[in-house]
Amino acid sequence: MKHKEIVELLSEMTIEEKIGQMVQISGDIFLSEDTSRILTGPLHDLHLSKEKVYHVGSVLNIVGAERVKKVQDEYLSKSRLKIPLLFMDDIINGYKIAFPIPIAQGCSWNTKAIKEMTKISAMESSIAGANVNFSPMVDLSRDARWGRMMESIGGEDPLLGEIYAKTIVKAYQGKNLSDIGKIASCVKHIAAYGAVEAGRDYNTVDMSEREFRQYYLPPYKAAIEAGAEMLMTSFNILNGIPSTVNKWLIQEVIRKELGFKGIVISDYGAIKETITHGYSANETEAAKNAINAGVDIDMMSSIYANHLKDLCLENQEIEKKVNESVLRILTLKNKLGLFENPYGNANQTKEKIYLMNSSNLEKAKKLTQETFVLLKNKNHVLPLEKNKKIALIGPYIDNIGITGSWSMFSDRTKNGTILDIFKEKMGSQVLYAKGCEILRQEEINKILSADGLPTVHVENEAQREQDMIVSAIQTAKKADIILLALGEHYRQSGEACSRSNIALPENQIQLINELYILSKPIVLILFNGRPIELNKIEEKLDAILEVWFPGTTGAKAIVEMLFGEENPSGKLTMSFPQNVGQCPVYYNHYNTGRPHHDNLRYVSRYQDIPTESLYPFGYGLSYCDFKYTQIHLNKHKMRKNETITVTVKIENQSDYAGYEVIQLYIQDLYGSVVRPVKELKAFKKEYFKPHEIKYIHFDIDLPMLKFWNEKLEFVAESGEFKVFVGGDSVNVLEDRFELWI
Numbered sequence: 001m002k003h004k005e006i007v008e009l010l011s012e013m014t015i016e017e018k019i020g021q022m023v024q025i026s027g028d029i030f031l032s033e034d035t036s037r038i039l040t041g042p043l044h045d046l047h048l049s050k051e052k053v054y055h056v057g058s059v060l061n062i063v064g065a066e067r068v069k070k071v072q073d074e075y076l077s078k079s080r081l082k083i084p085l086l087f088m089d090d091i092i093n094g095y096k097i098a099f100p101i102p103i104a105q106g107c108s109w110n111t112k113a114i115k116e117m118t119k120i121s122a123m124e125s126s127i128a129g130a131n132v133n134f135s136p137m138v139d140l141s142r143d144a145r146w147g148r149m150m151e152s153i154g155g156e157d158p159l160l161g162e163i164y165a166k167t168i169v170k171a172y173q174g175k176n177l178s179d180i181g182k183i184a185s186c187v188k189h190i191a192a193y194g195a196v197e198a199g200r201d202y203n204t205v206d207m208s209e210r211e212f213r214q215y216y217l218p219p220y221k222a223a224i225e226a227g228a229e230m231l232m233t234s235f236n237i238l239n240g241i242p243s244t245v246n247k248w249l250i251q252e253v254i255r256k257e258l259g260f261k262g263i264v265i266s267d268y269g270a271i272k273e274t275i276t277h278g279y280s281a282n283e284t285e286a287a288k289n290a291i292n293a294g295v296d297i298d299m300m301s302s303i304y305a306n307h308l309k310d311l312c313l314e315n316q317e318i319e320k321k322v323n324e325s326v327l328r329i330l331t332l333k334n335k336l337g338l339f340e341n342p343y344g345n346a347n348q349t350k351e352k353i354y355l356m357n358s359s360n361l362e363k364a365k366k367l368t369q370e371t372f373v374l375l376k377n378k379n380h381v382l383p384l385e386k387n388k389k390i391a392l393i394g395p396y397i398d399n400i401g402i403t404g405s406w407s408m409f410s411d412r413t414k415n416g417t418i419l420d421i422f423k424e425k426m427g428s429q430v431l432y433a434k435g436c437e438i439l440r441q442e443e444i445n446k447i448l449s450a451d452g453l454p455t456v457h458v459e460n461e462a463q464r465e466q467d468m469i470v471s472a473i474q475t476a477k478k479a480d481i482i483l484l485a486l487g488e489h490y491r492q493s494g495e496a497c498s499r500s501n502i503a504l505p506e507n508q509i510q511l512i513n514e515l516y517i518l519s520k521p522i523v524l525i526l527f528n529g530r531p532i533e534l535n536k537i538e539e540k541l542d543a544i545l546e547v548w549f550p551g552t553t554g555a556k557a558i559v560e561m562l563f564g565e566e567n568p569s570g571k572l573t574m575s576f577p578q579n580v581g582q583c584p585v586y587y588n589h590y591n592t593g594r595p596h597h598d599n600l601r602y603v604s605r606y607q608d609i610p611t612e613s614l615y616p617f618g619y620g621l622s623y624c625d626f627k628y629t630q631i632h633l634n635k636h637k638m639r640k641n642e643t644i645t646v647t648v649k650i651e652n653q654s655d656y657a658g659y660e661v662i663q664l665y666i667q668d669l670y671g672s673v674v675r676p677v678k679e680l681k682a683f684k685k686e687y688f689k690p691h692e693i694k695y696i697h698f699d700i701d702l703p704m705l706k707f708w709n710e711k712l713e714f715v716a717e718s719g720e721f722k723v724f725v726g727g728d729s730v731n732v733l734e735d736r737f738e739l740w741i
């Protein structure tokens with residue numbers, strides 16, 4: 001359709017039809033034969049009349065070509081102007097093929113790998129009828145208590161967030177949104193959702209504008225610059241005003257300053273929640289606040305549907321805003337080619353050929369391997385030697401629940417468990433004992449009841465637990481090495497999964513303690529969605545392979561990695577705390593006036609634990625041993641238009657080939673406002689042959705040195721800087737230079 005035709009279409013629409021476009025509901029309703037459900041079923045609480053339901057502009061979480069077509073047909077059959085519905089979904093880490101959860105993907109430090117995963121995910125989703133994906137989540141996250149750490153692609157670093165945001169948006173959207181394999185990206189959650197106080201989901205965010213601009217805004221900005229079609233508001237308040245009705249945020253920053261032209265959608269029910277926040281006095285005011293702030297679509301509340309019309313009748317300015325919003329929505333539908341073909345790229349035949357195809361599964365496995373982080377490898381216990389007897393123990397050894405809490409549509413059945421893959425490799429003689437459940441029933445029951453599901457009583461749980469441990473010990477006694485697969489339950493990280501205890505569950509710790517007594521090497525494969533508190537168990541473990549929730553091909557990817565067919569290359573994007581009391585702990589913090597110093601009392605420290613994290617940002621081992629030496633700067637004074645080249649010598653002192661992520665950090669030593677102790681400015685992921693030596697170069701230029709100064713101007717200031725290069729944010733070589741401007 002030409003733009004002119006869209007404008008004409010807009011002019012033909014009644015006010016009810018226009019407002020309908022700005023409402024999003026769950027699509028299930030259109031699948032029901034019995035339309036009386038519309039009034040009595042799940043939409044009853046939304047207080048939407050049947051007429052209004054058939055005016056809505058979009059639905060969420062309906063996917064699958066057949067379902068999408070059915071819903072679209074049902075909707076269009078009753079719609080006057082035949083404006084197709086938009087289908088929006090949460091395809092967070094893949095559709096049928098579940099890829100590693102976002103926190104894991106980020107640890108690959110490999111934009112090509114992330115692009116590839118995103119493209120496969122976009123292709124699977126597009127032929128399954130999705131038009132818009134609520135992804136990526138680019139909220140900078142520093143607090144391991146927050147359950148949504150698992151969704152944070154850039155972790156605690158704004159540069160990673162920026163780079164990944166751009167990569168993902170482009171991979172989803174391509175050049176032409178109507179092309180097969182392309183979907184619109186809805187970037188979330190504006191803004192600063194990752195900074196919720198105490199890591200408690202949906203909680204308050206209060207921060208200085210400088211902090212916001214320096215750390216939290218860059219990933220959203222990068223996504224906008226990459227052409228993201230949609231942004232989702234966050235549930236939190238930001239400096240006193242709910243994000244969803246925050247005019248400064250949406251109008252001033254997002255639209256005016258960053259030039260965002262696309263659609264702003266509220267999060268699930270968030271417009272209505274502005275009343276609960278104590279900001280909007282009633283539903284009418286909530287509607288007025290949201291439309292004035294610039295929210296185009298009301299997700300899962302009836303505030304727009306039931307109140308915008310009266311507001312338009314009262315005030316022409318609001319009607320103008322409604323017209324602008326509807327034009328944006330129709331424009332997106334047009335870009336997706338829905339006016340020509342309301343099914344979009346939904347195609348059952350293609351689904352049969354493409355979904356879960358073997359070539360994509362093979363790619364997925366390789367990409368998954370890039371996301372594993374080797375946290376510990378004492379005495380090179382890994383890779384495993386095939387002639388050693390290995391005892392497989394733990395609730396994740398024979399478990400397909402490794403796709404993460406957002407993986408709603410994935411096909412979990414096809415790719416086997418660690419146990420299956422071991423049997424394939426070693427024959428059926430493997431030593432296996434479950435050892436324990438992931439969680440005690442009491443804890444599972446808490447999750448079930450929060451979901452409104454019936455709880456379960458387990459008879460003699462304590463005795464069963466004891467029996468499992470005994471059997472695990474017997475199994476372990478027959479082996480040379482114990483391979484433990486433990487971790488969080490997949491429902492312990494994700495939305496509404498904030499936790500004050502981020503250690504492994506008690507029953508799992510008990511299992512480790514009992515096995516430790518056997519004095520055999522223990523290798524832990526760790527499944528989780530957030531940095532875990534490991535301090536109580538770390539010393540008892542010889543190796544730790546962090547695999548997060550690795551997705552469909554996870555088991556195969558893990559076993560190959562353990563046997564050295566692949567070499568770990570992932571690096572943490574979030575610091576692992578010593579214990580939860582340190583949260584939030586992150587590498588790019590400010591210095592205090594009294595930095596930590598052993599043997600001094602009145603310094604910034606904890607009495608009981610070290611100040612630094614257990615595993616820092618950027619950290620991750622390899623089967624290779626990389627040695628960094630000879631940092632060299634081609635000059636030590638830099639003027640405005642100049643660059644400095646930093647070179648470092650890296651030697652792979654091992655017989656293995658592998659990848660290393662070389663990281664460049666900078667510290668501005670004195671500024672008009674204090675600057676962080678280190679900031680990531682560049683990185684390279686390089687392949688090394690056994691014993692290969694490479695000289696790696698980085699260029700430092702002026703934009704890398706800019707920050708928001710005391711007047712909130714984005715500038716670089718003359719002065720002295722430190723430059724660090726290393727394989728993580730702590731073990732670095734350093735030098736200094738001066739900037740003269």
Ligand code: BGC
Binds near residue numbers: 134
């Ligand atoms: C989440 C969003 C998600 C939306 C739609 C909300 O509860 O915060 O991230 O996209 O639901 O499912």
